[in-house]
Amino acid sequence: xxxxxxxxxxxxxxxxxxxxxxxxxxxxxxxxxxxxxxxxxxxxxxxxxxxxxxxxxxxxxxxxxxxxxxxxxxxxxxxxxxxxxxxxxxxxxxxxxxxxxxxxxxxxxxxxxxxxxxxxxxxxxxxxxxxxxxxxxxxxxxxxxxxxxxxxxxxxxxxxxxxxxxxxxxxxxxxxxxxxxxxxxxxxxxxxxxxxxxxxxxxxxxxxxxxxxxxxxxxxxxxxxxxxxxxxxxxxxxxxxxxxxxxxxxxxxxxxxxxxxxxxxxxxxxxxxxxxxxxxxxxxxxxxxxxxxxxxxxxxxxxxxxxxxxxxxxxxxxxxxxxxxxxxxxxxxxxxxxxxxxxxxxxxxxxxxxxxxxxxxxxxxxxxxxxxxxxxxxxxxxxxxxxxxxxxxxxxxxxxxxxxxxxxxxxxxxxxxxxxxxxxxxxxxxxxxxxxxxxxxxxxxxxxxxxxxxxxxxxxxxxxxxxxxxxxxxxxxxx
Amino acid sequence: xxxxxxxxxxxxxxxxxxxxxxxxxxxxxxxxxxxxxxxxxxxxxxxxxxxxxxxxxxxxxxxxxxxxxxxxxxxxxxxxxxxxxxxxxxxxxxxxxxxxxxxxxxxxxxxxxxxxxxxxxxxxxxxxxxxxxxxxxxxxxxxxxxxxxxxxxxxxxxxxxxxxxxxxxxxxxxxxxxxxxxxxxxxxxxxxxxxxxxxxxxxxxxxxxxxxxxxxxxxxxxxxxxxxxxxxxxxxxxxxxxxxxxxxxxxxxxxxxxxxxxxxxxxxxxxxxxxxxxxxxxxxxxxxxxxxxxxxxxxxxxxxxxxxxxxxxxxxxxxxxxxxxxxxxxxxxxxxxxxxxxxxxxxxxxxxxxxxxxxxxxxxxxxxxxxxxxxxxxxxxxxxxxxxxxxxxxxxxxxxxxxxxxxxxxxxxxxxxxxxxxxxxxxxxxxxxxxxxxxxxxxxxxxxxxxxxxxxxxxxxxxxxxxxxxxxxxxxxxx
Numbered sequence: 022x023x024x025x026x027x028x029x030x031x032x033x034x035x036x037x038x039x040x041x042x043x044x045x046x047x048x049x050x051x052x053x054x055x056x057x058x059x060x061x062x063x064x065x066x067x068x069x070x071x072x073x074x075x076x077x078x079x080x081x082x083x084x085x086x087x088x089x090x091x092x093x094x095x096x097x098x099x100x101x102x103x104x105x106x107x108x109x110x111x112x113x114x115x116x117x118x119x120x121x122x123x124x125x126x127x128x129x130x131x132x133x134x135x136x137x138x139x140x141x142x143x144x145x146x147x148x149x150x151x152x153x154x155x156x157x158x159x160x161x162x163x164x165x166x167x168x169x170x171x172x173x174x175x176x177x178x179x180x181x182x183x184x185x186x187x188x189x190x191x192x193x194x195x196x197x198x199x200x201x202x203x204x205x206x207x208x209x210x211x212x213x214x215x216x217x218x219x220x221x222x223x224x225x226x227x228x229x230x231x232x233x234x235x236x237x238x239x240x241x242x243x244x245x246x247x248x249x250x251x252x253x254x255x256x257x258x259x260x261x262x263x264x265x266x267x268x269x270x271x272x273x274x275x276x277x278x279x280x281x282x283x284x285x286x287x288x289x290x291x292x293x294x295x296x297x298x299x300x301x302x303x304x305x306x307x308x309x310x311x312x313x314x315x316x317x318x319x320x321x322x323x324x325x326x327x328x329x330x331x332x333x334x335x336x337x338x339x340x341x342x343x344x345x346x347x348x349x350x351x352x353x354x355x356x357x358x359x360x361x362x363x364x365x366x367x368x369x370x371x372x373x374x375x376x377x378x379x380x381x382x383x384x385x386x387x388x389x390x391x392x393x394x395x396x397x398x399x400x401x402x403x404x405x406x407x408x409x410x411x412x413x414x415x416x417x418x419x420x421x422x423x424x425x426x427x428x429x430x431x432x433x434x435x436x437x438x439x440x441x442x443x444x445x446x447x448x449x450x451x452x453x454x455x456x457x458x459x460x461x462x463x464x465x466x467x468x469x470x471x472x473x474x475x476x477x478x479x480x481x482x483x484x485x486x487x488x489x490x491x492x493x494x495x496x497x498x499x500x
Numbered sequence: 501x502x503x504x505x506x507x508x509x510x511x512x513x514x515x516x517x518x519x520x521x522x523x524x525x526x527x528x529x530x531x532x533x534x535x536x537x538x539x540x541x542x543x544x545x546x547x548x549x550x551x552x553x554x555x556x557x558x559x560x561x562x563x564x565x566x567x568x569x570x571x572x573x574x575x576x577x578x579x580x581x582x583x584x585x586x587x588x589x590x591x592x593x594x595x596x597x598x599x600x601x602x603x604x605x606x607x608x609x610x611x612x613x614x615x616x617x618x619x620x621x622x623x624x625x626x627x628x629x630x631x632x633x634x635x636x637x638x639x640x641x642x643x644x645x646x647x648x649x650x651x652x653x654x655x656x657x658x659x660x661x662x663x664x665x666x667x668x669x670x671x672x673x674x675x676x677x678x679x680x681x682x683x684x685x686x687x688x689x690x691x692x693x694x695x696x697x698x699x700x701x702x703x704x705x706x707x708x709x710x711x712x713x714x715x716x717x718x719x720x721x722x723x724x725x726x727x728x729x730x731x732x733x734x735x736x737x738x739x740x741x742x743x744x745x746x747x748x749x750x751x752x753x754x755x756x757x758x759x760x761x762x763x764x765x766x767x768x769x770x771x772x773x774x775x776x777x778x779x780x781x782x783x784x785x786x787x788x789x790x791x792x793x794x795x796x797x798x799x800x801x802x803x804x805x806x807x808x809x810x811x812x813x814x815x816x817x818x819x820x821x822x823x824x825x826x827x828x829x830x831x832x833x834x835x836x837x838x839x840x841x842x843x844x845x846x847x848x849x850x851x852x853x854x855x856x857x858x859x860x861x862x863x864x865x866x867x868x869x870x871x872x873x874x875x876x877x878x879x880x881x882x883x884x885x886x887x888x889x890x891x892x893x894x895x896x897x898x899x900x901x902x903x904x905x906x907x908x909x910x911x912x913x914x915x916x917x918x919x920x921x922x923x924x925x926x927x928x929x930x931x932x933x934x935x936x937x938x939x940x941x942x943x944x945x946x947x948x949x950x951x952x953x954x955x956x957x958x959x960x961x962x963x964x965x966x967x968x969x970x971x972x973x974x975x976x977x978x979x
Contacts, residue, residue, distance in 0.1 A: 116727060144597065
């Protein structure tokens with residue numbers, strides 16, 4: 022069975038046939054860098070990261086492009102409102118590009134803590150004004166866009182395929198009366214490609230249509246084409262981007278360049294649900310990742326997200342995170358015991374024999390089924406059982422090194438849930454110190470010095486560390 | 501005495517008079533992101549960071565801009581050779597923008613480990629093609645630049661002030677015969693503002709003069725003006741950039757905009773010397789920061805650099821780093837003992853009384869003298885002596901909190917040498933664990949259980965941690 026991916030465009034799961042046999046072009050809509058990342062970003066970029074990692078594990082050379090939106094994303098999707106960066110810049114008394122710089126760095130930090138591997142190219146919208154202008158000019162030349170007083174709009178009526186991704190043609194604003202339609206648009210469903218900059222608007226560039234700035238959607242059309250070529254293999258985004266953002270990307274790219282389709286496969290991740298007030302309190306009234314990281318280990322959050330399918334919602338109740346965390350800790354315990362037993366062996370690719378291991382085959386089958394990470398995680402629990410059995414049987418120790426390499430491939434390379442220096446920061450003293458303390462406690466118990474062993478447990482508890490004893494030994498975790 | 505800064509432009513130390521009374525515009529030439537940062541980068545950006553930090557300590561609102569060069573920096577300063585990003589991209593089989601992304605992130609990581617605070621805005625050359633083209637057009641319109649077959653050159657003969665920063669007019673290549681002068685330049689000393697992209701050149705943009713890419717120097721002229729306005733207060737760079745890079749920036753900006761001077765003060769940092777082969781071996785044959793971080797604590801390297809003046813060379817012999825590290829560790833020991841004694845008090849600004857403390861006044865006087873960090877560090881050693889004396893005298897304990905705030909202001913805020921979560925990564929468990937172990941050891945010694953106290957010391961030693969006992973208590977450090 023080859024890899025199958027659910028394509029929003031066709032509404033079916035379909036076999037993945039890359040355009041080039043050995044390489045894959047992957048584009049995922051990135052953040053608008055005017056605020057910190059929240060749980061929704063975590064879900065979207067863990068989806069992108071999982072696709073990236075699994076395709077590489079499957080042998081493809083992946084070019085992963087994820088944009089940084091630092092201009093043009095207005096506070097209202099209907100081409101009204103203000104630029105989000107300008108609003109934040111005014112509030113913080115900073116240049117909007119200082120806002121972008123600040124939140125871009127914090128975005129990188131948050132993703133690093135979630136062990137999300139960086140994309141190969143992270144193009145900024147403000148860095149591709151010329152490319153966006155070129156595409157807009159093509160659309161005007163071909164009659165798909167029109168200029169009104171320094172604004173350029175896409176003429177939706179001219180694009181017979183508009184709506185093919187979302188099934189929608191407009192936000193029906195005129196009908197709902199939610200927003201007054203702009204008088205200079207031919208139709209309320211038309212959308213902005215270029216906006217005239219009013220006096221005092223800081224984010225502005227010269228253009229053939231006067232000083233202005235790009236509409237939000239055009240950046241992804243211009244930058245994906247620049248770095249991946251057209252068509253490319255996979256375009257990912259959050260479900261909330263299907264309309265209008267992704268629909269508009271398709272319209273702009275296909276009408277402007279004449280290449281169809283723009284992207285072969287459209288993947289969309291579902292939401293992380295955080296139940297209003299009831300959740301708010303225990304999560305500190307925030308769904309910002311930085312706030313969650315104060316309470317939960319970032320990789321536990323990653324694991325929680327992987328335990329639901331990217332097309333399902335992820336429930337972020339504290340009990341759900343804690344339950345996921347307990348399972349995750351069991352996996353890690355087994356992994357660490359295995360690693361300790363095998364010792365320091367170099368990483369290597371799996372052999373054909375290891376690839377044929379029933380659990381590896383099952384893991385691959387689950388991931389080939391539209392990246393079914395919850396079922397892939399379930400396979401890891403089977404792998405943990407097999408590992409524990411093997412660790413308990415000295416006759417089977419010759420297979421331990423192979424098991425470790427399988428863990429590294431599946432749990433670290435593909436799912437990214439093994440804590441590494443990268444995700445954990447540079448200070449690795451806690452590990453050796455805890456090993457030392459656990460050794461001391463074991464010794465004191467062997468010596469029947471229970472005063473000392475109890476004291477060690479109590480003192481650790483005070484600084485938030487819990488010891489867990491099992492047949493296989495003692496492990497520790499942060500509370 | 502107000503702050504005085506040595507100005508390369510006037511070759512004198514002169515009083516600092518900011519253009520706006522309360523705010524300062526600071527621009528420092530940033531890295532070309534085609535390789536990892538080396539010790540020279542550390543010195544340059546620690547200089548920029550020190551200026552940034554000290555001006556903020558002095559009460560100014562600083563806007564710190566540092567560019568990221570991702571296009572146009574050729575392998576040869578004389579407008580010949582290839583683009584460094586393209587060369588690396590070809591070697592790594594990556595898009596040049598993937599090379600830029602990769603090394604930009606690593607640059608951020610390296611600087612974070614050196615506790616260099618990020619600039620407010622980090623504009624990329626490729627993100628300001630339009631701004632560069634606008635300035636080039638101004639130069640053409642005013643007769644300071646000419647177009648030859650898709651290339652645009654600055655006409656050095658037209659700029660009577662060219663050479664005022666460096667005292668040089670050209671690299672004298674024609675005279676030395678080192679490089680064949682390009683036949684399409686009017687004079688060999690002219691330099692490129694825009695280069696025609698040959699077929700197959702990936703980094704290219706449309707322009708009024710045909711498809712091409714900017715010369716290296718024009719980005720700093722365009723981006724400093726965009727984010728700081730002209731003139732601005734301070735422009736910093738490495739000494740090796742005085743000619744041609746900074747000289748060309750002045751020529752472009754002053755001739756193009758008519759605003760003189762371009763920047764009021766030019767600061768240039770000297771080199772880090774690493775003595776050829778002799779140094780190479782012990783430093784792992786590399787001056788890359790990442791390699792040095794394997795051997796030395798990053799903040800020890802920062803401290804070593806601060807122990808020489810930015811306009812002097814820094815000698816990076818292992819013995820020099822180790823000697824600096826020993827002194828640094830003594831300072832930290834005192835700081836930690838003080839912090840432990842005072843407990844968890846919130847940070848606050850210094851009171852007028854604390855600002856009038858003789859050592860604070862001396863520290864400020866040294867920093868006001870062209871950022872004399874070696875002398876400022878010497879003041880910290882005096883502060884350590886005073887702190888130790890105070891810690892030894894219970895009658896003076898009421899002054900300890902003030903001393904701690906002074907340490908925080910001078911050693912942390914201004915010099916950036918106190919290890920913090922930011923520089924040390926996220927895992928802060930080692931501190932509490934060590935406190936627990938030291939407490940346990942103190943208890944076991946009080947109980948005359950020397951077997952246990954000795955065992956604790958031995959076990960810590962095995963994992964590379966050394967305990968140091970003194971009258972004031974026990975501290976620990978990594979070997």
